[in-house]
Amino acid sequence: MVVGLLLVGTLGILARAVYLQILNKDFLQDQGYERFLRVMEIPAYRGVIKDRHGEPLAVSSPVDSVWANPKKLLQYSDRLGELAHTLGIKTAELEQRLQVKADKEFAYLRRQVPPEIAQQVMDLHIPGVALQREYRRYYPTAEVTSHLLGFTDIDDIGQEGLELTFNKSLQGIPGKKRVIKDRLGRTVENLESVLLPVPGQTLVLSIDRRIQYLAYRELKAAVQENKASSGTAVMLDVRTGEILAMVNQPAANPNDRNQLRSEFLRNRSVTDVYEPGSTVKPFTIAMALESGAYRPTTLINTSPGILKVGRNRVRDVHNYGLIDVARVISKSSNVGASKIALSLPAEKLWDIYRRLGFGSATHIGFSGEQSGVLHHYSHWSAIGHANHSFGYGFSVTSLQLAQAYAVLAADGIKRPLSILRLDEPPRNEERIMSAATARQVRTMMEAVVSDKGTAPKAAVAGYQVAGKTGTVHKIVDGRYTTRYLSLFAGMAPADHPRLVLVVVIDDPRAGHHYGGQVAAPAFSAIMSGALRLLNVTPDVVPTVNMASVAADRARKP
Amino acid sequence: MLKTATPRSPTSLPAPDLWLWLPGVLLLALGLLMLTSASIPEAARQGQPFYFVIRQCFFLGVALLAGLLTYRISLESWYRYGPWLLFAAILLLVLVLLPGIGREVKGSARWIGLGPFNLQASELAKLFVLVYVAGYLQRHRIALQHTLETMIRLLVVLGLVAVLMLLEPDFGTTVVLMITALGLVFLAGVNVWRFAALQGLVIIAMGLLIYSSEYRWARLISFMDPWADPFNKGFQLTQALIAIGRGELFGVGLGASIQKLSYLPEAHTDFLFSILAEELGLIGVLVTIGLYAVIVYRAFALAALAEQLEQYFAAYLAYGLGLWIGIQALFNMGVNMGVLPTKGLTLPLISYGGSSLIVMCVALALLIRINGEIQALHDAEKPAGAPVRAVAGASP
Numbered sequence: 016m017v018v019g020l021l022l023v024g025t026l027g028i029l030a031r032a033v034y035l036q037i038l039n040k041d042f043l044q045d046q047g048y049e050r051f052l053r054v055m056e057i058p059a060y061r062g063v064i065k066d067r068h069g070e071p072l073a074v075s076s077p078v079d080s081v082w083a084n085p086k087k088l089l090q091y092s093d094r095l096g097e098l099a100h101t102l103g104i105k106t107a108e109l110e111q112r113l114q115v116k117a118d119k120e121f122a123y124l125r126r127q128v129p130p131e132i133a134q135q136v137m138d139l140h141i142p143g144v145a146l147q148r149e150y151r152r153y154y155p156t157a158e159v160t161s162h163l164l165g166f167t168d169i170d171d172i173g174q175e176g177l178e179l180t181f182n183k184s185l186q187g188i189p190g191k192k193r194v195i196k197d198r199l200g201r202t203v204e205n206l207e208s209v210l211l212p213v214p215g216q217t218l219v220l221s222i223d224r225r226i227q228y229l230a231y232r233e234l235k236a237a238v239q240e241n242k243a244s245s246g247t248a249v250m251l252d253v254r255t256g257e258i259l260a261m262v263n264q265p266a267a268n269p270n271d272r273n274q275l276r277s278e279f280l281r282n283r284s285v286t287d288v289y290e291p292g293s294t295v296k297p298f299t300i301a302m303a304l305e306s307g308a309y310r311p312t313t314l315i316n317t318s319p320g321i322l323k324v325g326r327n328r329v330r331d332v333h334n335y336g337l338i339d340v341a342r343v344i345s346k347s348s349n350v351g352a353s354k355i356a357l358s359l360p361a362e363k364l365w366d367i368y369r370r371l372g373f374g375s376a377t378h379i380g381f382s383g384e385q386s387g388v389l390h391h392y393s394h395w396s397a398i399g400h401a402n403h404s405f406g407y408g409f410s411v412t413s414l415q416l417a418q419a420y421a422v423l424a425a426d427g428i429k430r431p432l433s434i435l436r437l438d439e440p441p442r443n444e445e446r447i448m449s450a451a452t453a454r455q456v457r458t459m460m461e462a463v464v465s466d467k468g469t470a471p472k473a474a475v476a477g478y479q480v481a482g483k484t485g486t487v488h489k490i491v492d493g494r495y496t497t498r499y500l501s502l503f504a505g506m507a508p509a510d511h512p513r514l515v516l517v518v519v520i521d522d523p524r525a526g527h528h529y530g531g532q533v534a535a536p537a538f539s540a541i542m543s544g545a546l547r548l549l550n551v552t553p554d555v556v557p558t559v560n561m562a563s564v565a566a567d568r569a570r571k572p
Numbered sequence: 573m574l575k576t577a578t579p580r581s582p583t584s585l586p587a588p589d590l591w592l593w594l595p596g597v598l599l600l601a602l603g604l605l606m607l608t609s610a611s612i613p614e615a616a617r618q619g620q621p622f623y624f625v626i627r628q629c630f631f632l633g634v635a636l637l638a639g640l641l642t643y644r645i646s647l648e649s650w651y652r653y654g655p656w657l658l659f660a661a662i663l664l665l666v667l668v669l670l671p672g673i674g675r676e677v678k679g680s681a682r683w684i685g686l687g688p689f690n691l692q693a694s695e696l697a698k699l700f701v702l703v704y705v706a707g708y709l710q711r712h713r714i715a716l717q718h719t720l721e722t723m724i725r726l727l728v729v730l731g732l733v734a735v736l737m738l739l740e741p742d743f744g745t746t747v748v749l750m751i752t753a754l755g756l757v758f759l760a761g762v763n764v765w766r767f768a769a770l771q772g773l774v775i776i777a778m779g780l781l782i783y784s785s786e787y788r789w790a791r792l793i794s795f796m797d798p799w800a801d802p803f804n805k806g807f808q809l810t811q812a813l814i815a816i817g818r819g820e821l822f823g824v825g826l827g828a829s830i831q832k833l834s835y836l837p838e839a840h841t842d843f844l845f846s847i848l849a850e851e852l853g854l855i856g857v858l859v860t861i862g863l864y865a866v867i868v869y870r871a872f873a874l875a876a877l878a879e880q881l882e883q884y885f886a887a888y889l890a891y892g893l894g895l896w897i898g899i900q901a902l903f904n905m906g907v908n909m910g911v912l913p914t915k916g917l918t919l920p921l922i923s924y925g926g927s928s929l930i931v932m933c934v935a936l937a938l939l940i941r942i943n944g945e946i947q948a949l950h951d952a953e954k955p956a957g958a959p960v961r962a963v964a965g966a967s968p
Contacts, residue, residue, distance in 0.1 A: 017755045017895065018872060024902045025861060031909045032861075035816045036854040043817025046802075046810065051830055140619050197613070197833035 053196050054209060059187030061150060061171050062215030064164060064178075066224040067257075067436040072160050073178070075150040075171060079133035080126040085113045087143030094141050101135050102128070126169055127151045145201055152178075156224060158266035159231040162282035163222065163434075165382065166269045175280055177218065177434065180380040187215035219436045221257035226250060229544040230260040234518070237537035238264040241501075241523035247283040248537070249417045250545060251515045253506065255437050256421065256430035259514070259545070261414075284413045285377075285384040289519075291416055292406035293347045293530075294485035294504045295368070297423060297456045299404045300340055302367045303355045304452045311341050311455050317350040327398040329353045329405075345462035347469055347484065349405045356404030357397070364403055365392035370429070370447050371419040373411050377432050387411045406485065417517040420504050423457060423481075424512035426450035457481045461509050470531035473503055475543040477553035481509035482538065484530035489522065498522050501533035507542050508554040516542050585944035586951070588643070591870045592943060595863040596921060596936045602860065603844070603922030604628060610832045610847040611840035611924065624840055624924055631926035638930050639937035647945055650938070651885050654707030658729065661700035665736035668693040674740075680916070682740050692927035694737050694745040698752075699931050701733055702896060705753050706888035709760040713884055716762055723762065727770070738781070744917040748903060750774060752896045759875075759891050760884075795913040811836040812843050812908050815850040823853030840924045842916055845908040861905070864920075868898040871939055878946045881953065886942045893935050 035043065064073035081102060088095075092110070099106040102125045109124065116122040126149070128136075133146055152167045154160065165176020173182035190212030195204040230248050238246040243264075250260040267279035281287070303309040320334035331350045335342070343351035356364055368374070374389025387410040395403065402408040411419075414432070422429045427448040430441050460481035464473045469484045482505020488495040501520045506512035518534040518541070527533050546553075604625075611624035650657075667684060668674040674681040675690055683690035705726065712722040730753055737746040754774065783789060798806030798813065815831035818824055829850045832839045839847050849857050871894025878887035897920050904919040906912035918928040921936070 017759055017891075020755075021868065021895070021898050021902075024899075024906075025865065027911065028902055028905050028909065029858070029861060031906075031911055032816070032849070032854055032857045035813060035909060036819050036849065036857070037821065040817045040820050043814050047814040047818055047830070050811075050814070050835065051833075140617075142617055195830055197830075198835045203830065203833055 051195050051197070051203075052206075053194055054191050055194050055202070057190035057192055057208075057212045058148070058150060058171075059189045059212040060214040061152065061167070062185040062187065062217045064185070064218045064220060066220055066222045066227070067259075068223065069219070070224045072156050072220065072222070072224065073152055073154050073164055076153050078127045078149055078151040079130065079146040080149050081124045081128055081133065081136050082145060082147055083113070083122055083124050084120045084143040084145075085116045085122050086118070086120055088141065089113055089117060091142055094139070097139060098124075098136070098141055098144065101132065101139060103132070154269045156227070157268045157270060158279075159228055159262065160222070161266055161269040162263040162280065162284075163220075163261050164269070165280070166272075166275065176282060176382060177220070177380060179382045181218050185215040185218055188213040221252070221255075221259065221433050221436045222261070223259045223548070225548050226260040226541075226545045227262060229548070230541045231262040231266075233537050233540040233544075234262050235264055235266075236540075237518070237520055237533070240525065241520055241527065241533050242525040243501075243520045243533070244522040245283060246518070246520045246537075247287070247413050248516065248518045248541060249284045249413050250541065251417050251421050251432065253421050253424040253512045253515055254440070256418075256432045256441055257437055258414075258432060258434050260541075261434075282381060282383070283519075283521075285381040286412075287521075288385045288387045288410040288412050289500050290407050290409065290487050290490070291411045292485040292487035292500075292502065293349075294416060294483050294502050295406040295411075295419070296344055296347065296352050296404070297460055297483055298367055298371060298419060299352050299356055299364065300344055300459065301423070301448050301452050301456045302363050303340065303359060304455055305367070305448050306359050306363060308359065309340055309355060311459065312339050314339055315343060315351045315354055317343075317348050317354070320350060322350045322353055322401070324353065324357070324398045324401050325396070329398075329401055341459040341462060344456075344459040344483065345465075345468045347463075352404040353401035357401055361392040361395050361400045361403075364400070365389070365395075367447065368403070368409070370445070371422055372415050372429070373409060373419065377414060377418065379432050380434050381414075384414075385412055387415060406487070413517045413519050416502075416504055417515050420506060420517065421515045422447045423453050423460075424506040424515050425453075427453040457506070457509050457512070460505070464505070468531075469529070470503060470535040470538075472531060473505060473535035473538045473542075475507055475539055475546065477555055478507045478543070478546055478551070479509040479555050480505050480507045480539075480542065481512070482506065482535075484535065486528060486530045499528040501528055501530040503530050503534035503538040505538060505542070507546060508551065510554050513549065513551050514542065514545055516545075584948060585941075586947050588940045589870065589943045589947075591866055592936065592940050595866045596933075599860070599863050599921040600632065600933075602848075602863075603919075604632065605826070606844055606848045606851070606922065607840055607924050609827050609829065609851060610844055613833050614840060617834075627926070628924055628929070631929045634926070635930040635933035639933040642934045642937035643941050643944075645941070647886055647889075647942060650703055650889070651707050651710070654704045657700035658704035661697035661704075661733065662736065664693040665697055665733065665740075669736070669739055680740050680742060682742055689926055692925070694740065694742050694749075695927040695931040697733065697737070698745060698749050698896065699935060701730070701749060702752065702756075702892040703889065705730075705756055706885055706892055709756065709888045710885040713760060716757075716760060723757070723770075726757070741785075742916070743781075744903065747778070748896065748900050748917065751899055752892055755895050755899075756888055756892045760888060795907075795910055798910060808837050808843070809910050812846040813910055815843075815846040816909060819850045819853040819856070821854045823849075823851050823856055826851050842904065842918065842923065843908055844923050845905055845919050848922075849908070857905075860922075861901075864898060864901045867936070867939075868894045870894075870943075871897070874939070874943050874946060877950060878942070881946065881949055883946060883949065886946055890939060890942050893939050897932070897935065 061075040063071055066072055095109055096106050099109040150171050152171060163176055165178040166174055167178050168174050173179040191209040193206045193209055194202045197203050234246050234248045246264040248262050252259050261284050263283045265279055267274035314337055316337050317335045320331040322329040329349050331348050335346050335348050368389055374387055376384045376386040389409045399408050418432055427446055427450050429445045429447050460483055461479055462468050463470050463483055464480045473480055473482055482503055485502030487500040489498040489500055501523055504517045506515045516538055518538045520533045523533045607628055608625045612621045615621050615623040668681055673684055675683040675685050682692055684693055708726055715722045734746050794805035798809040802810040811831055815836055829847050831850055832847050836843055871890050875887045875890035900917055900920050903912055904917045918925050920932045
C-alpha cells in the first residue's frame with residue numbers, strides 16, 4: 016500500500032509535468048512573455064544642424080543617465096551615501112528622491128553624466144542602479160549661434176529657436192525593438208528590431224559660420240563699448256535672400272543649462288520690434304520717385320527746420336534750407352521727408368511699406384517672430400502720415416528692415432528670405448519698385464557714408480557702401496524718452512550690392528547715441544570682414560598711400 | 573562457506589550497490605550543474621558569480637567524506653545508538669529555538685550558526701529520528717501488533733519532535749518526517765484499521781494546524797490558485813510554473829533560463845527544480861524522477877529482502893530512508909509544479925544547502941551499507957540454506 020501511494024504520487028507528478036510542459040505550455044509561455052518581453056524604444060539620433068559650408072552648429076552626442084529601481088535600491092539604503100557621493104548629489108536629496116518614488120520601479124538619479132562618472136557608478140555594483148543611453152545636444156559655436164538655434168530639453172526635444180521650429184524633421188522617428196529583460200529591467204537579450212529608428216534629418220542653414228562669428232564679435236564689442244543694454248545684427252545675401260548671419264547680445268553659452276535665462280535667449284532680430292526712424296526714409300523717397308512727381312534733383316524747402324502739421328510740429332536737427340531729394344536722405348531731414356510724403360496720397364506710402372514686408376512676419380522658421388505693426392492708411396491722421404514718412408507710428412523687426420533694404424539692393428526685387436541654404440535661386444520674386452528707382456535711391460544713400468553724410472564711419476575700404484542711419488527715441492511706458500536705439504542699415508558694394516546688413520544697438524549710454532557714431536562702426540567692421548570672406552570684388556580703386564602699406568608690411572612678422 | 577565470517581565486517585562486504593550509488597552520483601552531478609546555471613545570475617549581482625557554486629562544492633566534499641564515514645559504520649552501531657540519536661535530535665531542535673544559538677532567516681529559526689556556515693537542525697533530526705523509529709519498531713515488533721500502549725509511546729516521542737519542529741516553524745519537514753515515520757509504522761505490520769484511525773487523527777491535527785495559522789492558510793490558498801494574485805501571494809509559484817512551461821519537451825537549453833534572472837525567487841534552492849524543468853524540459857524531469865525512482869525502488873527491494881531475512885531493523889531503516897528520499901523529492905517537485913503548498917523543502921541531493929546535502933549523502937551511504945550487509949548475509953545464507961542468523965541488533 017505504501018508502495019502504491021508512492022507510485023500514485025510519482026504518476027501524479029509525472030502527469031502534472033506533462034500537463035505543464037506539453038498541454039498548458041502556451042498559456043504559461045504567454046504569461047512569461049508578458050513578464051519579460053518588452054518593446055523598447057531605440058532613440059533616434061537627432062539630426063545635425065550645419066552651416067552652409069557643412070560646419071556643425073549643433074550635434075547630439077551619446078551620454079549616459081543613471082537611474083534606479085527605488086524598490087530595490089531602498090533595500091540597500093546603507094549604500095546610498097557612496098552612491099550620492101559618486102553622483103555628486105547630497106545623500107538626503109537622493110534619499111528623498113527615492114522615497115517619493117518608493118513604490119515605482121524607475122527613477123532617474125542623475126541625467127546625462129560624464130562617461131567617467133557613469134563608469135564609477137557602475138563599479139559600485141549597487142543593486143537596482145543602472146544606466147540608460149541618451150543623447151545630449153552640443154553646440155560647438157556656443158553663444159554665437161545660441162539665439163538662432165535655441166536649445167533642446169533634457170529629452171533632446173527642441174524648446175526654442177530653430178531646434179523648436181524644425182524639431183520634427185530633426186528628431187527622426189524612434190525605432191522599436193523587442194527585448195528580454197530581467198526583473199531589474201536590464202536587457203538580457205535583443206530579440207528583434209520591430210522598427211528601425213529613422214535618424215533625424217540634417218538641417219543645413221544659410222548661415223555662414225565665419226560671418227556669424229565675425230558679426231558676433233563686432234556686435235559684442237560695439238555693445239560693450241557703448242555700454243548698451245542689447246544689440247542685434249542681421250546680414251542677408253542680396254542675390255538669394257539667404258540669412259548669412261544673425262547675432263544678438265547679450266548671450267549665454269547654451270551648453271551650460273544653468274546660464275539659460277530668457278534675456279539671453281531672445282533672438283532680438285525677430286522678437287523685438289521698434290520704430291525704424293530715419294532708416295525708412297529711403298523708402299519714402301523711393302515711393303516719391305516711383306510716383307513720377309519727384310526726381311532726385313527736385314528741390315524741397317525745409318526752412319526753417321520746423322513743419323507745422325495741424326497742431327503738431329515736425330523738426331529737423333538743423334535748418335537745412337532748400338535741399339534736393341538726395342540730400343533729404345544724406346542729411347536725414349524729417350521736414351523734407353514729411354513734405355514729400357504729405358504731397359502724395361497716404362495710400363502710396365502705406366502700400367510700399369506693406370509690400371516691402373512691414374507689418375507681416377516672414378514665417379521662415381523663427382519661433383516667437385513678431386510681425387510689427389503697420390496700421391492701415393485710413394487710420395492715419397495728417398501728423399501720422401508725416402510720422403510714417405520718417406519712421407514713426409509703425410514698428411518693424413530688424414529682419415524686416417534688412418528684407419526691405421535687400422529690395423533696394425536687388426534693384427527693386429523682393430526675394431523671400433531663407434534661414435536654410437538654398438540649392439537653387441528662389442522662384443517667387445516680386446518687383447516692388449523699378450530698377451532705376453532702386454539705383455537712384457542707392458546713389459543717394461552712398462552720400463550718407465561720405466564725409467559730408469551722417470555716417471562716414473560706416474565706410475568700408477575698397478567698397479562703396481550705401482546705407483542709412485537711424486537714431487530712434489525709445490518709447491517707455493507710452494512716452495518718448497531720451498533713451499535711444501542706434502541703427503545703421505546698409506549694403507555693399509553700392510553698385511551691385513551683394514550683402515545687406517542691419518545693426519541695432521539698444522540704449523547706448525557711453526556718451527554717443529547717433530546711429531552714425533554707435534551702429535555705423537560695427538556695420539563697417541562686419542561688412543568689411545564679410546565682403547573679404549566672400550571674395551567680393553572691390554568696386555573702389557583705393558587711393559593707397561604706398562608709404563603706409565610699406566609700413567604695414569614691415570610691421571608684420 | 574564457513575559461517576564464522578561476520579557479515580558486519582566491512583572487509584567482507586560486497587562492492588557497493590551500483591543501483592544505489594550511481595543514481596546518487598548522477599543526481600549530485602545534475603544538481604551541481606543546475607545549481608551553477610541557476611545561481612550565477614543571482615550571485616553575480618552580489619559581485620561573486622561563483623559564490624553558491626564554491627560553497628556547494630565545499631559542502632559536497634564534506635558530504636562525500638561523511639558518506640564514506642557512514643559506509644564504515646556498522647548497522648549494529650546505528651541500532652545501538654538509536655535512542656542517543658533521538659536524544660541528539662531533540663537537543664538540536666531545542667538548541668535551534670534558543671535565542672543566541674538559533675539563527676532566524678525569513679521568520680524561521682531553523683539554523684544553528686557554525687562560523688561561516690549554518691547547520692539546519694531539522695535535517696539531521698529527520699535522519700536521527702528515522703534511525704530511532706526503525707530501532708523502536710524492531711524492539712517492539714510483536715507488542716505493536718497487539719497493544720496500543722507501545723504505539724502510543726512512539727507517537728508521544730514523534731509528537732514531541734513534531735512540536736519542536738513546528739515551533740521553528742518548519743512545517744514541511746514535520747510533514748515529511750511524520751508521513752515517513754507513520755508509513756514505517758504501517759510497514760511494520762500494525763493493524764490496518766487502527767493505523768487508519770491514527771492517520772485520520774494526524775490528518776485532522778494537521779488540518780487544524782494549517783487553519784490556525786494565517787500564514788500557512790495564505791500559503792495554502794495561494795498554491796490552489798496562484799493566478800488569482802500573480803504579483804503578490806502567487807508570485808513565486810506563477811514564476812515557477814512559467815519556468816516549467818517554458819521548458820516544453822526538450823527544454824530551452826542549459827544556461828538559457830530566463831526565469832532564473834531574478835524572476836523566480838529561490839531559484840537555486842527550493843525552486844531549482846523549476847529551472848531544471850525550464851532548461852532541460854520534460855526529458856530532464858523524467859530523468860530526474862527516474863533517478864529517484866531507482867533509488868527508492870532499490871531501497872524497497874532491499875527492505876523486502878531484509879524482511880525476508882528477518883533483519884527487521886535493516887528492513888525498517890531501508891524502508892524509512894527510501895520513503896524519506898522519495899517523499900521529499902515528490903513534495904519538492906509537487907511544490908514546484910503547484911500541486912502542493914509551498915513548504916521550504918529541498919530537492920534531495922540537488923538543491924543548494926549544506927545540511928541537506930550532507931544528510932542526504934549520509935542517508936544514501938547508509939542505504940548502501942545496509943545493502944552490503946544484507947547482501948553479504950543473503951549470500952551467506954543461500955548456499956548453506958541454514959536458518960536465519962541473528963545480525964545487528966536482532967535481539968535487544
